Amino acid sequence: MYGLVNKAIQDMICKHHGEETWEIIKQKAELEDIDFFVGMDAYTDDITYRLVAAACDVLGMETEAILQAFGEYWVTYTAEEGYGELLASAGKSLGQFVENLDNLHARVGLSFPQLRPPAFDCEHTSDKSMELHYQSTRQGLAPMVIGLLHGLGKRFHTKVDVTQISFREQGASHDIFSIEYDDSQTYDQRTGD
Known part of the structure; x- marks a missing residue:
């Protein structure tokens, strides 16, 4: 998926749960080496799925709820x-x-x-x-x-x-x-x- 999708996930998390929560999610998804997502660059789908899974875990939400909100x-x-x-x-x-x-x-x-x-x-x-x-x-x-x-x-x-x-x-x-x-x-x- 393109970085624009991952940037939007980051923006949604930061807006509703704060920057610290985003950093925890990024770490749990093992993506702490990525400082920022470039909107026009293609990333593997795996990165997006890992972010969603980590967000579910950290926020205590079901995958369906996160995806609907997103x-x-x-x-x-x-x-x-x-x-x-x-x-x-x-x-x-x-x-x-x-x-x-x-x-x-x-x-x-x-x-x-x-x-x-x-x-x-x-x-x-x-x-x-x-x-x-x-x-x-x-x-x-x-x-x-x-x-x-x-x-x-x-x-x-x-x-x-x-x-x-x-x-x-x-x-x-x-x-x-x-x-x-x-x-x-x-x-x-x-x-x-």
Whole structure:
């Protein structure tokens, strides 16, 4: 994965748990020799998985919870790290954005030539619901997708309910998420009502 992912993990940990906790996590992941991650450099996936495992251990959280929190954080982080215009070009609503995820990754791939993005296929089941088919060469990242969808809900001021209905880790060919969303003007993202 690219250093931008590892930098985002570091930023999330430092922001919510402090620099000292980050140093403990880095040490537990046996990455104390890395002073900082370069966003545009490719790193082995193992480094990212080790950071997540160490964060789970140090913070006493389940992997799914960390990955969901990270997925949600990633939406804001990438917008703040200079990718806001790119994100804005992918759609003006949750539905549009999700439909354009593969196109977005293709554009990102122009700057990150070693990118191995997942594939997303969106199937609308009504004007307020869809099924999202997610395929990746990487294992265990479905909870991050759930977090991403919640982060996108916040970005678009849209109430989102995500249920995973097919699980690659249980033998399915890929993960599928059922998404119900409400983008009516009455939704208040601060209160969730």
